[in-house]
Amino acid sequence: MTSQYSQLLRRHDVPGPRYTSYPTVPYWSATPSPEAWLESLASPPGNDRGAGAAIYVHVPFCEALCTYCGCNTRITRNRSLAPPYVDVVLAEWEMYRRRLSPANDLPLAELHLGGGTPTYLEPIDLGRLVGGILSGVRIAKDAELSIEADPRVTRREHLEVLRQHGFTRLSLGIQDFDPAVQKAVNRTQSEDLVSKVVEQARELGFTGVNFDLIYGLPFQTETSIRETLAAVSRLGPDRIAFYGYAHVPWIKPWQRTFTEEDLPVGEAKRNLYDIGRDLLADCGFHEVGMDHFAVESDPLLKAAREGSLHRNFMGYTPRSVFPLVGLGVSSIGDSWRSFAQNEKAVEPYSQRVLAGELPIIRGHVLTEEDLVLRRHILNVMTRYATRWNTPELRTPFLESAHSRLAGLAGDGIVELQSDGCTVTPLGRAFLRNVCMALDARLARKDPGERVFSRAV
Ligand SMILES: C[S@@+](CC[C@H](N)C(=O)[O-])C[C@H]1O[C@@H](n2cnc3c(N)ncnc32)[C@H](O)[C@@H]1O
Numbered sequence: 001m002t003s004q005y006s007q008l009l010r011r012h013d014v015p016g017p018r019y020t021s022y023p024t025v026p027y028w029s030a031t032p033s034p035e036a037w038l039e040s041l042a043s044p045p046g047n048d049r050g051a052g053a054a055i056y057v058h059v060p061f062c063e064a065l066c067t068y069c070g071c072n073t074r075i076t077r078n079r080s081l082a083p084p085y086v087d088v089v090l091a092e093w094e095m096y097r098r099r100l101s102p103a104n105d106l107p108l109a110e111l112h113l114g115g116g117t118p119t120y121l122e123p124i125d126l127g128r129l130v131g132g133i134l135s136g137v138r139i140a141k142d143a144e145l146s147i148e149a150d151p152r153v154t155r156r157e158h159l160e161v162l163r164q165h166g167f168t169r170l171s172l173g174i175q176d177f178d179p180a181v182q183k184a185v186n187r188t189q190s191e192d193l194v195s196k197v198v199e200q201a202r203e204l205g206f207t208g209v210n211f212d213l214i215y216g217l218p219f220q221t222e223t224s225i226r227e228t229l230a231a232v233s234r235l236g237p238d239r240i241a242f243y244g245y246a247h248v249p250w251i252k253p254w255q256r257t258f259t260e261e262d263l264p265v266g267e268a269k270r271n272l273y274d275i276g277r278d279l280l281a282d283c284g285f286h287e288v289g290m291d292h293f294a295v296e297s298d299p300l301l302k303a304a305r306e307g308s309l310h311r312n313f314m315g316y317t318p319r320s321v322f323p324l325v326g327l328g329v330s331s332i333g334d335s336w337r338s339f340a341q342n343e344k345a346v347e348p349y350s351q352r353v354l355a356g357e358l359p360i361i362r363g364h365v366l367t368e369e370d371l372v373l374r375r376h377i378l379n380v381m382t383r384y385a386t387r388w389n390t391p392e393l394r395t396p397f398l399e400s401a402h403s404r405l406a407g408l409a410g411d412g413i414v415e416l417q418s419d420g421c422t423v424t425p426l427g428r429a430f431l432r433n434v435c436m437a438l439d440a441r442l443a444r445k446d447p448g449e450r451v452f453s454r455a456v
């Protein structure tokens with residue numbers, strides 16, 4: 001690592017959002033009424049985006065807690081909670097379906113099951129959930145149906161049910177293969193176990209296999225990352241999400257079960273990413289957006305090259321899909337003009353749905369300025385560049401954008417154009433910092449230290 005790069009890391013490793021939305025969740029201020037929310041879902045944005053609608057379903061259950069975990073989970077071995085949860089999610093979907101289908105005949109372009117661990121559900125319940133959601137829905141010809149699965153609980157029967165319903169993408173939580181790291185984060189899974197799930201998935205016809213890896217976990221070293229990446233290359237996924245560990249123990253107190261001294265931070269943490277990125281490049285993976293990699297044949301890479309890459313609460317997707325309906329606890333829906341998030345715990349969520357209410361806990365109706373800045377932040381996260389060269393892409397806040405980007409430009413992170421900016425190859429490590437310079441809400445109100453994880 002050069003000393004110039006080290007200096008940049010020291011200067012720019014500050015707390016910052018991950019920009020899966022703009023405005024970011026801590027700045028949401030105007031929750032839409034249920035009626036306004038349904039109204040905005042029923043009128044998706046113009047033709048330039050919106051290849052179809054998307055549904056995200058959150059299944060919060062997991063058998064055991066991984067101590068790094070930042071997701072919304074319900075850790076339980078009491079499996080009797082799961083079948084009624086499926087019924088409630090289907091009841092929630094019924095409320096949307098009744099309202100959306102006559103007004104909005106958009107086909108379904110994406111269905112994503114995340115969590116928690118959707119394959120915690122017994123195959124019969126998984127089939128009921130997916131079958132109930134898809135029944136009577138017009139599905140786009142090239143729709144993508146995908147699921148996040150924990151290899152430790154995923155059985156062939158789960159994969160069979162998913163294939164019967166048209167799922168082709170499987171995302172496996174891997175994180176790290178090193179035994180010391182796995183022990184520290186309470187997640188033991190061998191290469192053999194993962195290999196079996198990958199083989200079954202390929203055999204049954206899954207065409208896209210994603211691995212989630214994390215850098216910055218306790219006890220990770222250059223050697224352990226190299227070994228993990230060697231195992232990954234033997235297993236042959238098509239796509240990799242290589243996430244920086246988000247350490248937020250004030251929100252997720254179980255992250256205190258390991259000592260902070262055991263965590264690689266700052267330069268050491270970024271070094272792990274750089275090693276991983278170079279090894280992935282050697283195995284034919286190309287960097288896409290932030291923290292993502294894909295092989296030549298993967299639609300995400302094609303989308304990145306063609307400029308159609310999109311980013312939302314589910315991460316990167318190959319195209320813009322609107323509206324996004326979120327079902328289940330803590331799910332976030334997105335109509336482009338508004339966001340709405342559900343209750344986070346199973347009991348209040350279920351009670352409200354069973355009472356016939358949309359279980360929204362908070363949301364945000366975007367202002368005109370939000371809508372313009374949302375476009376630019378999305379451009380930076382997906383295309384490494386943005387321009388405010390037409391009236392609809394301008395807003396008064398951008399008049400001072402160059403002065404806020406000047407420090408990053410001086411450090412070689414961005415190049416400034418009269419009406420925009422382009423992130424340099426060096427600057428890709430600092431994409432979140434570039435977005436922060438375009439974030440009017442952050443500029444107006446510092447959220448304080450204890451909100452976001454660190455940017456690098
Ligand atoms: C819902 S989980 C994946 C599915 C399944 N529960 C599993 O773990 O196998 C989603 C992913 O979020 C990532 N993740 C969770 N907590 C994180 C954290 N604190 N920092 C960075 N990534 C995290 C992990 O890579 C994890 O695989």
Ligand code: SF4
Nearest residue numbers: 062065066069071116
């Ligand atoms: S990483 Fe996955 S399996 Fe582990 S606690 Fe989080 S959601 Fe559950």
